[in-house]
Amino acid sequence: MDQTARPLRIPPEMGTYAEKHGIFDLMQTILSRLLVDKPQDPVEYLLDLLKRGNFEVPQIFVLGPPAAGKKTIAKMLCEQLGATYISPDNLLAQDSNVVKEALEFHNKKQDIPNVLWIKLVEERLSKMDCIKRGWLLEGFPKTREQAVLLQEKGISPEHVVFLEAPDAVLIERNLGKRVDPETGAVYHTTFDWPSNEEVQGRLVEPPGISEEETANKLLEYRRNNQALENTYRYVHKVFNADQPCIDVFSQVLTFVLSRHRSVAPFTPRILLFGSPGSGKSLQAELLSQKYNIVNICCGQLLKAVVADETSLGELIKPYLENGEQVPDTIVLKILTQRLSKLDCTTQGWVLHDFPRDLDQAEKLNDAGFIPNRVFFLDLPNELCIERLTLRAIDPVTGDRYHYLYKAAPSQQVQSRLQRNPRDSEEDLLRRLAIHHENIHDLQEFYRDAVHVNADQDPHSVFEVLESRLVNRPPKTVKRQPLTHF
Template sequence: MDATTKPLRIPPEMAVYAEEKEIYDLMESMLTQLIVDRPEDPIQYLIDLLKRDSMEVPRIFLLGPPASGKRTIAKMLCEHTHAIRVGASSLLEEDTDLVRAARQYQDQRQEIPSELWIKLVRQRLSKMDCIKRGWVFEGIPRTREQAVLLQEAGIAPEHVVLLDAPDTVLIERNLGKRIDPVTGDVYHATFAWPGEATVAQRLQEAPGVEEESTAAQLLEFHRAVHPLQNTYKHRLRVVNADQPLVDVFSQVLTFALSRPRSTAPHTPRVLLLGPPGSGKSLQAALIAQKYNIVNICCGQVLKSAAADQTGLGELIKPYLETGERVPDSMVVKILSERLSQLDCTTCGWTLHGFPRDVDQAEKLKDAGFVPNRVFVLEMPDDVAIERITLRATDPVTGERFHSLYKAAPSPQVQRRLQRNPRHSEERLRQRLEEYRAHAPELQAFYPHATHLNADQDPHSVFEALESRVVGRLPKSLSTPGPSGPLD
């Protein structure tokens, strides 16, 4: 073969290493922050970014109407993620020129301008604790104007949570609210009374929580919430706050730990395992067609190699002609050449038909090909036998029919149908026994594999499979803590 026409081979270790170390995400994050901050010395700025303990820190907006539980949930989030809680009161604690200017508006009973709020936010986020540990905004922004100003300042959240509850529930919560003047914790006369008598004795009614004022605050919130939802619709999760606190926090924490869709390249490397008749070929074809990735059927790759009349192809021809098993070393070498070509490296691949046991899986891993999504299509043996033994092919059109699910359209087509000798019940049971013998060890080799029920409509199987192909792997979840005081 002419060296100029030889397929370009890219070492598979490049993509595996880049994804394991999240190099693409790191470059995307660094470039984003570089464009937002626009430092005078970009090289030194990037060096300082790399010196941080972690660039993937929480950046959460926690929004909601009065008495929806923002403060309580924000505190619990910060306890679990070690992020910094940023609220309206905490922004006015320091003694700076900006804080003094904001307090003058408060002393004159005037609303603090949005531009001044944003400056206070930027001043707080410039502190090293927010940079290293991330932040949770409590009730900020309150309007679309503030949201736009935050975006212009380069302050963008990864997750936005909107707590929601009926107005009647929120008014009842607000009227029963009690505040600990020492710690600032919020309790409720009915739903969350403190267990310690000393704390209960010093609780005070929250100022300005009359029913009329609460209704006015809710009306103001409802006017502002829809523009805010539209602003953050791609990063927003609405959580029902009218349920036990532990359930609310569990939903918020799960969303906060989820990883948003990244524009950085993540090449899909999908491995499909399962018994004969479980639909691996069909699911691989559906994935390849929808996402433009390469469908790699081990058997077809071996036949193509034999047809190309290459040196290795000539060696495996006798095995294919006699139906004997091709040695694993030859199979892995042929698969390696195919999987390392440019289309597989850039677009990704979905592999089925290999590996069939742990030894083959080890050889595939040693060759540098590590799948990042593994699916096991589960199916009972009797269903697999019914699917395959009643299957036949039209030699004229190549179309496949089934006696139960897809009968031949005419007697003429029915007469010319042919059955594959490999689809006899006796040979199929041998293949199923072989699969069951190796399945436990093979599945243990891929402990993070997703198991799917293949005994259902193929499109239902594809929907379940697809939902796990397109999403990024989540962060490890923390266990929600016990219930505490309400906001």
């Protein structure tokens, strides 16, 4: 190996550019289409896909209990979106060896094995109408096992619609259901009776709609419903089906026209702001451990550079020893070197203790290190003082204690506790004043930031951070003009 080779660094602009121009979404879409469609000639397939420019086709599941209106909403969506309608019934109406194998079980009144169902779905989605126009699968999967098998085949919907209504409403709906045997159209004795007398005369009651049968089907659905929602927790939404059909359709259409793919592929670039004592260090450590991202505290980074005894370390050593602020140009040079390393650019990072003012934030932004998640941990001054001025450390064991929240276990331990000089009330008030001098400008600069109440149990704070990190990351920061200072 060439020991003189320079360490690999990925320009920070790469991730920002990819997010801004939807490169991550594009790559995820292409990979998903390849896994689902499995073309014989992948290169030719991709070229054709990119030329057509319509690779963002609908991929939707519509699920729900009996009589929730799945078929009606699904047909309306397909008509609006131009997507191919698929259901368990029309899967069995195809002509293939897999269908014949499945029908052998069906004709014997036996459950079709899940593996066969997945083959039926996979075979249908490989047809050209599904590839070009997209698809909507109604009433399937019915269990978590089926959902997992679909995922293993690369079949992952963009949107999952769950229709929901009280059991009493669903039973009433099912009891009034009637079917036209010639057209397959579904009507209802109360809500949707046909005006044509000829159609009225040939309507029949479909099998399996008695109160007892419907109740059993509802029980089976409820048994699997929560597991299905958990499986599709990032792409699903539950809709109240106990309202006019046109209202349900309008709400569902708005949902399926939305895009929410951006959560998964983004590399986390997180900034944590907060006053001294707000818990930035602890939250950064928790985020780093759970998501395997790089935890960077600017103050600790500077100390590490000094410990390495490099020329840069020797340059900043006097500043740290005298308690003076290291010049921004030097700090930014050290920080950008660290953020440009491979682990940061591929795994992501969480940064705290920098930037501390507007000028530093602008310089970080100009250097190409633009966060895509920004959090402010809000805590009143009196609680900051209470948290920090009453904490101490045992120099023998290294254990940390607090005179209010975690008292020393014995008088012997109590007598040897030591407090950090930086935790004196005088020093803390000075740091709080500096923090509040700059916080408004930083909030104006990072306008898409999320504010979190830090006056909670640390794990409660972490749950809030995690929910916004996973489910709805803030938009990429853009410089906004300040209206006042």
